[in-house]
Amino acid sequence: MEPILELESARLLMRQWRDEDLPEFAAMCADPQVMRYFPALLSRLDSAALIGRMRGHFAEHGFGFWALQRKDTGAFIGLTGLLHVGFEGAFTPAVEIGWRLAREHWGLGYASEAAWTALRCGFDRLALDEVVAFTTEANLPSQKVMQAIGMHYDPSADFEHPKVGADNPLRHHVLYRITREQWLETLHG
Incomplete structure (x- = not known):
């Protein structure tokens, strides 16, 4: 499959990562407010490594987390995308x-x-x-986005994230799902 290098929405360009994204991405990943539902802040080196892993996912699968850019200003604003889940779980x-x-x-x-x-x-x-989405139980803003795009909370699939320490209060995660059929109903309903 040809890699999906770019997507567009009304106000956003979802594109491949550029080396010049690193300073803004690293600043974002070092912001305690942005990272409050993640186990740790990321250093500049950690952020660069994450960009490398995201590029690797694109190379292997043809899709991944795209860099987000506003069309009106050209500003880099974050990331969004699809990724193969990198751990084993019931789902x-x-x-x-x-x-x-x-x-x-x-x-x-x-x-x-x-x-x-x-x-x-x-x-x-x-x-x-x-497609699934998951986050820590306390991350209500992300759960609102999941609901806004038609995803459904599956309480029977809540789990302890294996990459988060057992003593970390962020370990418990909630899982949302949406099937192709549910998505089509959202489009045409």
Whole structure:
């Protein structure tokens, strides 16, 4: 399959990662507010490594987390995309949808807009049967985005994230799902 290098929504360009994204991405991943639902802040080196892993996912699978850029200003604002879940759990193998935005771009609908675009790509172009999303129980803003794009909470699938320490209060995660059929109903309902 040809890699899906770029997607567009009304206000956003979802594109491949550029080396010049690193300073803003690293600043975002070092912001305690942005990272409050993640186990740790990321250093500049950690952020560079994460970009490398995201590029690697694209190389291997043809899709991944795209860099998000505003069309009106050209500003880098975060990431959104689809990723093979990188651990084993009751719901894996699976493709997850995720997002992370710089704080100054919160509350403007960009996360939902980009996530909806990624979800459409997953069902239309990648022919996925289901997409999942998960976050720590306390991360209500992300759960609101999951609900806004038509995902459904599956309480029977809540889990302890294996990559989060057992003593960390962020370890317990909730799982949301959406199938292709549910997505089509959202479109036509």
